[in-house]
Amino acid sequence: MTAPQTQGISILLVDDHPVVRQGYRRVLEHQDDFHVVAEADNAADAYRAFKAHAPAVVVMDVLMPGASGLEAVRNIRSRSSSTRILVFSMHSEATQVKAAFNAGANGYVTKGSAPGELIRAIRAILRGEQAISDDIARVLALESLSPTGSALDQLGEREIEILRQLAAGATTEQIAANLNLSMKTVQNYHYLIKTKTGMRTDAQLVRLAVECGLASL
Amino acid sequence: MTAPQTQGISILLVDDHPVVRQGYRRVLEHQDDFHVVAEADNAADAYRAFKAHAPAVVVMDVLMPGASGLEAVRNIRSRSSSTRILVFSMHSEATQVKAAFNAGANGYVTKGSAPGELIRAIRAILRGEQAISDDIARVLALESLSPTGSALDQLGEREIEILRQLAAGATTEQIAANLNLSMKTVQNYHYLIKTKTGMRTDAQLVRLAVECGLASL
């Protein structure tokens, strides 16, 4: 079940854009000891390819249609704790990065990074380190300086779930039905979420939810 | 001011992600007569590179930080009507595609397209045709079948502007101040927009605005 080490480092490459995969494949195979053994363009195929090839490293874009890439990261991590998973993404928000590491990623590199950073990150996670690209490091560093963590830290589980559904477009009535609550309770949560987060309009709440990775689109 | 034809087809490649540019460069230069003469990673540099190299074709990602890529398309088009501009984008929404063509693009290909489609599109626009990738064709075809065009088609200018500001997170009061209207008028627009678009919550309005390219994130 562990990856073969005899002929270099086996890599599974996951991205939904063929051209982007070509770019990464080229960058990766420029390293003599790297070998892309499989590609996938969605989360389900990624998991299948992982089981079939048991690669030493999974390089994955978390932004894919259908099932979330983070879902795939979680699945892979639950199956193998030794596989190194490097996430690359368009996003450099701290919440996105944390979500990736929570899901089991070993590294996080933005798509804007230079090719060399990707290589360095892979070598780092192969040594057992955690790797992030320079721009991510800057974002996280700045965030750690600010007294306010993620806006979600101040919210309870129930509040987060209601914020998620609000951002998804659900009405108060639908949320109440979904969670078996009275509309009154949902209204109170709605208000509480706004005051706690300092958002004044529902539109701002949606943007917050998206920033925090609670909602997409 | 026109591109030299003697040594093949000169191409300017614009994308903010270095690795993505590498992927495209590889695909493009696999064609003997294609030659990438310059790259740029933002709208301003793209315009500068265009003026410096006068490429026959500009291949550009419209989704870039800072100034919109569409802005750059407009600038280039206003300077040269003979330059062929191929837009590629993550998005396949009809409104995005129309916006690109309105800005002066000759073709539109999604990043999810196979490399061959990109090549075909470039050859097509070089012949003076308009080119779109298969998935875009499907989206536009379906849209032309449905009686409802884009959700924005049914909205007036003022309504669109108010929707934009709502989605951006502005309060009724702020919008009224921004547009020199009474709050009552803004409220009426807000309601009218919801009924016209069939959206029930403000969160759904935000999602609609994002889908239509009125707002980001």
Added chain:
DNA sequence: TCCAGCTTGGGAAATTTTCCCAACGAACCT
């Protein structure tokens, strides 16, 4: 045990939403 914090909801005033309506001007058609 007691406190703190999450969860759940009632109550009531303040505010907004909802839908009705009217008026003005511009564009368009005849």
Added chain:
DNA sequence: AGGTTCGTTGGGAAAATTTCCCAAGCTGGA
């Protein structure tokens, strides 16, 4: 010209929601 449509701007009034205060049950920790 005259008429019609449509976008824009707002008033009014009932309905609904938001806002804020309060309380009770529950859980986990000091």
